[in-house]
Amino acid sequence: MATVSRVVNHNHNVKPATEQKVMEVVKRLNYRPNDVARGLASKKTTTVGVIIPNVTNSYFAALARGIDDIAEMYQYNIILTNSDGDEQKEVKALNTLYSKQVDGIIFMGHELCPAVRVELEAERIPVVLAGSVDPDNEFPNVNIDYQAAVHNQVNNLLASGNQRIAFVAGELNRSINRDFRIPGYQAALSAQQQPVATELLFEAGNYDEGYALCDDLVKNRVTAAMVSNDEAAAGIMNGMNDRGITVPGQFEVATSDNTKLTEMTRPTLSTITQPLYDVGAVAMRLLTKLMDNQVVEQKQVLLPFGLKQRGSTKAS
Structure with missing residues (x-):
């Protein structure tokens, strides 16, 4: 034997x-x-569970690629589960992963709902959030500074002379928007003595919703939009063009994720640049340290971001 x-x-x-x-x-x-038998003997399965809200979303797919590459480097297997961003599915996915005796979990989602937080706190295995914020900083996480990123991008829109700038996100009340992006947007407006109006906050989380939102944007005399989702940004841009409103001549669009879609549109989309692969890779490396009981001094990691000005804004 x-x-x-x-x-x-x-x-x-x-x-x-x-x-x-x-x-x-x-x-x-x-x-x-037999990995199950091996895990029972060693108390370690060398398996990591990854919860992703949408496997077809290129933003999360890029993070997952970084996770997988580092997992392979450190000889960990990945169990990937899709939650559709649904709280009940997230809880179910966690319990499924726990039953598989995973050594650690990487959670990707829009925010930690109370039920998920309770489940994560109940189990004594390491957890790292990737591209997901935790306002309480209870769990280790890897992100960019979303507040500063939006602040800088809105400043560019203000520099082009826009006075009616909308902020568009899938769900305004989600923590990443409510606690980080919207404060960055509002701070940029306030610094330029521009009014901070709730009527300029809109919800659109995909292409169709962005396209349909254009009527409301026109009705509210909006001349530029800071959008949290690349698909919604593409929908807004095409919707404006179809209504005879040129981009960027009469309306400017800036987005947040720098997925491949931002280069496929015409004009191409100005965007906040995020090191998506690195977010996933750093999250997995952080998890390997926690699983090995190493001392980790920095559990909240902010990676650098940038701004890529393309054809959808005048500052390109």
């Missing part, structure tokens, strides 16, 4: 002839190591 274990675990302290014999039998019997 010990010899077989050394061979299948790639421990080279076995004579070549013996290793060849073992591998021949392994192949003939189609043997696979």
Whole structure:
């Protein structure tokens, strides 16, 4: 048994002839190591659970790629679950991952709902949030400074002479918007003595909702929009063009995620740039340290962001 274990675990302290014999039998019997049994013996499954709100969203897909590459580097397997951003599905996904005896969890979502927070607090396994904020800073997390990023992007829109700038997000009351992006948007307006009006806060979380929002934007005499979602930004831009309002000549659009979509539109979309791959990679590396009981001094990591001015704004 010990010899077989050394061979299948790639421990080279076995004579070549013996290793060849073992591998021949392994192949003939189609043997696979039992990870469950191995985990029971070692108290470690070398498996990490990842909860993602939308596997088709290129923003979260980029984060997941970074997570997977670092997991492979440190010889961890990934169990990926899709929650659709639904609180009940998030709780169910957590319980499923717990039943698989995962060694750690990376949570990607728009925010931590109370039910999810309770579940995460109840289990004594490491958790890291990737691209997801925790206003209480209870859990380790990796993000950018969303407040500063929006503040800087709105400043660019103000510099172009816009006085009616809308802020558009999928759900305004979500923590990332309520506690970070909206304060950045409002601070930029206040610094330029521009009115901070609630009538300029709108909700649109995908292409169709962004397209449909254009009538309300026109009705409220909006001349520029700071959008939290690339799909919604593309919908707004196309909606304006279809209404005979040129972008960026008569209306400017800036977005937040710098996904591939921002380069596929015409004009291309000005955006906040985020190191999405790095957010996932750093989150996974942080989790490996926590799973190994290493001392981690910095558990709230802010990675650098930038601004990419493209064709949808006059400052391009």
